Amino acid sequence: MTSVSPSTLKFLKDLKRNNRRVWFHDHKAQFEKARDDFAQLVYELAEGVANFDEEVKRVLSHERTVKIFRIYRDVRFSKDKTPYKTNFGGVIGPGGMKDGNPGYYLHIAPGESSVGGGLHMPDPKTLARIRGSIDKDASRLRKVLASKEFKKHFKGINPYYTLKTVPRGFDKGHPAADLLKNKSFTASKHFSDSQVLKSTFIKEALKSFKALKPLVSYLRSV
16 A cells, blocks of 8 residues: 655655745655655545545546645735645545535645545535534534544544634524534544554545545535
């Protein structure tokens, strides 16, 4: 099985220290090798996900199932003008290159690697549908989050994008207020550098993805 290449982590470490266009141009060959190694890892993971996710299996192909994010940052509206991301990221899902679909995510960065997925910052219409489902019957989502397998790999929905109060239109004392406050519905699990370099990494990542499948299925259903 494919694992993360040590040269990929080294390139990302060096890029973090030298995040400049001239340096990147001089190390373009190393970037291309690291990018291709990462892409191969995501493609292999997609084939593994297809074994338990019928929606992914139905459209399995590199073009239709996988999205590899560009390393170039959009700095137009950012105070941070460094031109490159210092991680590799890829999504696996039936939408592939089409954004806005629930799926699985791989993030590789020195000291900050993780696997996870769900639905990141859905558009207002989709978010309203999810909140409507929670309002109608929160037990469906709570059952997913309380399952033994999910809790073995994840601590819950990532708390990075939440409202301070219950969104407009819902009772402040709503019994599912904690879920309704979410603007994003993702979960993630951290992996150390030593873990992502092991030959068993894909096997362990797929275990986490499989535990995440019920959350992905719930989000697809609503």
